[in-house]
Amino acid sequence: MYWDEDTGEESFVVPRDIIDLQFRISCPTLPVDHAWTLAQAIQAHLPWFMSEPKVGLHLIHGAESGNGWERPESRDALLHLSRRTPLTLRLPTALAEAAETLVGQTLDIAGHPMTIQGSRPKPLAMTRFLYARYIAADPELPEEQFIQWAVSELNSMGLRFKKILCGKPHRLESPDGPIHTRSLMVAELSYEDAVTLQEQGLGPYRALGCGLFLPQKSF
Incomplete structure (x- = not known):
């Protein structure tokens, strides 16, 4: 853990250069490890998706364990999604209209159909506590060295x-081999810096769900 006591807080209006574009979907089930297959399905309709550096994919997580359901660990297990579960892309506002091409399409996610039904833009969060579930990391790197790098x-x-x-390690599968990740919380940012971190992310593989920060709901 890293701890620094000197910083201040500032309030401001969240810019909309980068947004989260949330799509309503019909998708009863998905594999737990769906990063690669979902990214490829999106890429088939948005050819720029995996090459745009500021574009990312929020992986789908379904219910929270706090509701009495534990997310399965096996990558071959299935997530059972509610009707309210969205598909969310983080992207520049300038690409939002192009991303609307997905509406009306049915994606094939390893044999699990996902129909895209509509979308709404959502601004980045004004918060002082951020959390990334997946930051790509060398699996041989000790926790303290990973924190120093971050x-x-x-x-x-x-x-x-x-x-x-720093949180527990996790692994995402890809045709080039496993992508090893760690979760990371960054706390007591200024609002402006929290938005900057959401806009820029940390590390590679944004289109596979890595390096993207969300509000930490525990604070």
């Missing part, structure tokens, strides 16, 4: 924060 990367962006906490 601190160095955030400092290079000019971000101000007080605390960083």
